[in-house]
Amino acid sequence: MNVESTDVLIIGSGIAGLMTAECLRSHKNVTIITKSSFQNSNSYHAQGGIAAVTEKEDHWAEHFIDTVKAGSFHNEETLTEILVKEGPDMIRTMEDWKVPFDRNKDGSLTLGREGGHRRARIVHAGGDRTGSKIVDVLYQRISHHITVQEFEIAGDLIIKQGKCVGAWTKNANGEVTVYFAASVILASGGAAGLYNVNSNDKSITGDSIALAFRAGAVLSDLEFIQFHPTMLFTNGESFGLVSEAVRGEGGTLVTSEGASVMSGVHEMGDLAPRDIVSRTIFEYIQKGYEIFLDVSKVKSFTNRFPAITAICRNAGIVLNEGRIPVAPGAHFTMGGAVTNQWGETTVPHLYAVGEASRTGVHGANRLASNSLLESVVFAKRTAARIMALKEHEASLFPVEWEYTEQQKRRWPEKQEIQRQMTQYAGIVRTREGLGEAIRWFENFSIEKPDYHCKPDEIERINMLQTGWLIVTSAHLRTESRGGHYRSDFPSNDDNCWLKKQVYRKKDQNEQAEAKKAAAGIFS
Structure with a gap:
């Protein structure tokens, strides 16, 4: 040592x-x-x-x-x-x-x-x-x-x-x-890697x-997991992220028949907040639709998006056809x-x-x-x-440190943990599903790693610990808000909060600017 x-x-x-x-x-x-x-x-x-x-x-x-x-x-x-x-x-x-x-x-x-x-x-x-x-x-x-x-x-x-x-x-x-x-x-980093389809590095x-x-640190808001709307997804496999900037440059979400996915869903259309776009795509997929990102109107796509072009090439997507198959994936904690x-x-x-x-x-x-x-x-x-x-x-270094060896336990494979998180704590959650996930995690003795653990075992212990924390937090929050959507509870967003807060700026000049900006949005 x-x-x-x-x-x-x-x-x-x-x-x-x-x-x-x-x-x-x-x-x-x-x-x-x-x-x-x-x-x-x-x-x-x-x-x-x-x-x-x-x-x-x-x-x-x-x-x-x-x-x-x-x-x-x-x-x-x-x-x-x-x-x-x-x-x-x-x-x-x-x-x-x-x-x-x-x-x-x-x-x-x-x-x-x-x-x-x-x-x-x-x-x-x-x-x-x-x-x-x-x-x-x-x-x-x-x-x-x-x-x-x-x-x-x-x-x-x-x-x-x-x-x-x-x-x-x-x-x-x-x-x-x-x-x-x-x-x-x-x-x-965060914990989106706990899901089957995700945009995160494998580490x-x-x-x-x-x-x-x-x-012993205080944790909060672990139930809020953002799912990015557009992961390149084809033949049951995710190949990487297709940046939101593509939609910012004119890309649109469509069905295989060419129908707009976001039309009438949100005032900002394809550029609506990520949780709304992800849930909308998820609902379409649940009904059997394939969803595509139409990039035919994006100018100089391959020059503007070289990394995404390489991802498409790796996935066998022909960009000349102007469509990239997409699905939501876990993205940010x-x-x-x-x-x-x-x-x-x-x-x-x-x-x-x-x-x-x-x-x-x-x-x-x-x-x-x-x-x-x-x-x-x-x-x-x-x-x-x-x-x-x-x-x-x-300079508060300890004179000594007590190390306790833990009894070795069986830990599930990484893919098992990802399946549980995807099934029960994904884009749409329910009380019953989250309860099932909590019971699954608590079947395992989640203890701190010791010196005998291999690096992959330390990683799996961390995944178990974090997964349990996320599903428990999601079970406790009995509302739908942002990246936490409970089908058994309504949304609790409230614009009045923002109207009140925006006017609380102390500096008078800043307050005037904030009011001017807010007036254009909430008029």
Whole structure:
């Protein structure tokens, strides 16, 4: 067993973890561990862009309104305001770092529009390769300044006297390392990988949620799982995500007969919020329809969307025919470890960023392209909080740590867990189905991993823990809201909440702008 120490231990290597490391690297000794390669993350595969107000015609209040409307009015107002106000500065920072954002001929940023946005405010890089372009720049900036350990999974966090003081890990060779750290940051993503059809990298299996739960951190909103409407799905197999930006450029959802799927369903049509579009497609599929994304009117599709073009080619889809077969798939986890505006969880010295956290900015349903925005905005804030720690607060390493060996149990295979989640906690849920899922999960003794567990066993334990938490949370929420749809309970969205909140801005100038923006939406 190896023992290491570091100022900051980051678990996960997506944009949230890398951005936090970038902000800390000149001030702290930083170590990143990731259970796969740094290129195996949802961030790296992200086709969508970053939503931010970068034009004079746009205003943060409009972005705020779009965000809370998509979130079914379940958002944390203060943190959501921070998100949309600080986003533009992060775009400018990344421009200074030479992130190759797409630009018009006059040099201005090329802005796209996606579901739930009433304006074009999405910044892209490399067309549909925004995530990989940002990750590559961040990795180049940090790689010579911090330690990055790939193919190493966190077994559990180390809690001493109520504080998080590190974690133990296991690598692909079976070697155990104990890391003691003054600050530990969870950044290994969400839990959409617990479903059969999903858009996530194979490495994403709810690890941060399970780690936070076992550490005693408060979790919230785990029932809110966003299903992306358009996964390329053909011959019973999912091949990858077809970005919402395709619909922003003119793509439309149709049946095999060419009938519009979203006509008359929502005022924003094909660009309605994701939960609404996903449920509509799901209902069509349940009735025996095949659903397609018609891209015949998208200009220069192959140039604009090179990554999606490659996915189509891999799936044997002939783009000249103008139609891509699609179906909804699990995409994003709105819940996680509850954090404040500085990334702090309820466990001292334990932080969470990105999809591992529950900042509350996404409410019950994330607005398109707000995920990378959340990652960069709150990564910077988390780093600022850690840098503000006094020296004596940043040196609480334990003299000793007690390790308890667990009795080995039988754990189901990954595919078994995915089947349960898909069948009972998918797009449409019922009390009976969720109760059945809870009973299935509780057939297994879900204990913390020990040193004898293989990496894949640690992963399955985390999936069991997180799956049980999701289905239990879904069973407890007796309403339909956003990404949580109970067929036995009606929707509980309420526009009055937003009207009241939007007018609460303290600054008179901001209040006037917010009222002006709200008037155009709620008139």
